[in-house]
Amino acid sequence: MPISHNRTNIDGVMVSTDHFIGGERVPSDDTFEVRSPLDWNRKLADMSRGNADIAERAVSASVTGFRVWSRLKPQERNDLLFRLADLIDARADDIALVECLDMAMLLESLKLRLIPRGALNFRNYAQLVAEHQERSWSSRGTQNRIIRDPAGPAVVITPWNAPFMLSTWKLAPALAAGNAVILKPAEWAPLSASLLADLVDEAGFPQGAFNVVQGFGGEVGAALVSDPRVRRISFTGSPETARLIGVAAARNIVPFTAELGGKGPLVVFADADIDAAAKKAAAQFEDSGQVCLAGTRLLVESSVRDRFMERFVHHTQAHVCGDSRDPATTLSAAIHPEHLARVEDFVERARENGDRIVFGGRRVFDSKLWYEPTLVEPKSNDSEIVQKEIFGPVLTLQTFGTEQQAIKLANSTQYGLSGIIYTRDTARAQRMGRAVRAGTVWVNTFLVRDLSAPFGGYGISGIGREGGDYSLDFHSDLKTLQILDGSVFGPA
Ligand code: NAD
Numbered sequence: 001m002p003i004s005h006n007r008t009n010i011d012g013v014m015v016s017t018d019h020f021i022g023g024e025r026v027p028s029d030d031t032f033e034v035r036s037p038l039d040w041n042r043k044l045a046d047m048s049r050g051n052a053d054i055a056e057r058a059v060s061a062s063v064t065g066f067r068v069w070s071r072l073k074p075q076e077r078n079d080l081l082f083r084l085a086d087l088i089d090a091r092a093d094d095i096a097l098v099e100c101l102d103m104a105m106l107l108e109s110l111k112l113r114l115i116p117r118g119a120l121n122f123r124n125y126a127q128l129v130a131e132h133q134e135r136s137w138s139s140r141g142t143q144n145r146i147i148r149d150p151a152g153p154a155v156v157i158t159p160w161n162a163p164f165m166l167s168t169w170k171l172a173p174a175l176a177a178g179n180a181v182i183l184k185p186a187e188w189a190p191l192s193a194s195l196l197a198d199l200v201d202e203a204g205f206p207q208g209a210f211n212v213v214q215g216f217g218g219e220v221g222a223a224l225v226s227d228p229r230v231r232r233i234s235f236t237g238s239p240e241t242a243r244l245i246g247v248a249a250a251r252n253i254v255p256f257t258a259e260l261g262g263k264g265p266l267v268v269f270a271d272a273d274i275d276a277a278a279k280k281a282a283a284q285f286e287d288s289g290q291v292c293l294a295g296t297r298l299l300v301e302s303s304v305r306d307r308f309m310e311r312f313v314h315h316t317q318a319h320v321c322g323d324s325r326d327p328a329t330t331l332s333a334a335i336h337p338e339h340l341a342r343v344e345d346f347v348e349r350a351r352e353n354g355d356r357i358v359f360g361g362r363r364v365f366d367s368k369l370w371y372e373p374t375l376v377e378p379k380s381n382d383s384e385i386v387q388k389e390i391f392g393p394v395l396t397l398q399t400f401g402t403e404q405q406a407i408k409l410a411n412s413t414q415y416g417l418s419g420i421i422y423t424r425d426t427a428r429a430q431r432m433g434r435a436v437r438a439g440t441v442w443v444n445t446f447l448v449r450d451l452s453a454p455f456g457g458y459g460i461s462g463i464g465r466e467g468g469d470y471s472l473d474f475h476s477d478l479k480t481l482q483i484l485d486g487s488v489f490g491p492a
Helices: 052-069 074-090 092-103 107-131 163-176 191-203 217-226 239-251 274-283 302-317 337-353 403-410 426-435 468-474
Strands: 007-010 013-016 019-021 024-026 031-036 039-048 136-139 142-150 154-157 181-184 210-212 232-236 256-259 264-268 295-301 356-359 374-377 394-400 418-422 440-443 476-484
Touching (some): 007 039, 007 092, 013 092, 019 052, 019 191, 031 092, 039 191, 052 210, 052 217, 074 092, 074 191, 092 107, 092 163, 092 191, 107 163, 154 163, 154 217, 163 181, 163 232, 163 468, 191 210, 217 239, 232 239, 239 256, 264 403, 274 418, 295 403, 295 418, 302 394, 337 356, 337 374, 403 426, 418 426, 426 440, 468 476
Parallel strands (some): 154 181, 154 232, 181 210, 232 256, 264 418, 295 394, 374 394, 418 440
Antiparallel strands (some): 007 013, 019 024, 019 210, 136 142
16 A cells, blocks of 8 residues: 655645556655646645656556556456446545646536546446457458457556546546556646546556656656557647657557547537527637637528527626636636636737637736637638637637538638537538538537547547547557368367
């Protein structure tokens, strides 16, 4: 039972500030400060700052952990995954509170939706592995069988938005497939990963099967992804970082998946339920717009523009900026002053470019981290504000006359993560669903996702697919076993 060297008390929840390597808490001499976006004057923790030595130690531990973990029976691994899911459920309130203080997501949403979803990810993958049947068939005088072998140590690198849930989405299939993992959470929101390490320890995982290293991407992150002993890399973050990780992965011929940014269209046809569409459009401001899947480009059929705008303004005005722990709050703070400055710069450049700021475009009450819901009507579809991911509470509004124009606008950026369509016409729903180039397209809804469905992006929104069997295949070395018919005897 490892004793934590350094813990900090965050509103009654004890959080280790050390790495978790080989089943032990490991401190670094160097640390980095974590502040709360809910009150930037409040320091939450000094976290251990990993470097190349820590990365080396974590990879070595994961190699040892892999030997044990990969040789357990799937049922033994599954028992531990189910146990971990139960422990997450039991500590959901603590994890939600710490994550809320760490990165400002709405507390209710974390408690009710995202943390339970994290537990579900572990259950779901344990179940999927338990139900898995190796595919076999005969052809050309042989028996063919497809076998999944655990691939080796996997590195999981996550961003600062919804970090707990997003990490479990990757950790669960990696572990269920039999791989040891090293999780490197984002330096702006590292705390919930440390709580997860406590739960893994409590569940009784073998040492080194699950490791967490804290620190900056360019330091410990870059060292992890460059280590040739790492056999899978699963990354969520920006396209810029994905390019760097891709180069490291290519050097070692290591498969990697990348879930990247988005600039999703939210298309509203005249035949749609306009109030429902406008309400969903206003909901894109939630979590301060820091949602990769958000429909940030509103594309509205010209004939219903005024009707849509009246309802959209109505629903936007209902937002309440404030402390994410308050159930009345619907619009949370930005993660970090540097990030908000980036969002502000986008809007300032849009102003200079001649794009029209319809509403918003300022900080709320001159606060450090809250930004008004902002709508921009671009001068042209080439405007930066339309083409680049902002990751803040900033939407653009454009109109179209025909379905063909809507498709052209929807598909006019380099991204392709998600799309949202509002229409009541079945045939149009099918046509648009097929025509919009994105990994996930929702019609008359948003963010509903079956865990067995593939998830990922077209274009610069990603490489590879995660979810269900897609993740298990990614984390496995797939083998084809062919046995000549009639050449072997005895029970199989
Ligand atoms: P980021 O790319 O800056 O950082 C993501 C992670 O990569 C962090 O843990 C960071 O420390 C690490 N990192 C940075 N440089 C590295 C390097 N050289 N080597 C290894 N690791 C490195 O992204 P962010 O700002 O944390 O997150 C926001 C981005 O993530 C947005 O673009 C958003 O759309 C995207 N995102 C995508 C999804 C999705 O599922 N597609 C989900 C959430 C967020």
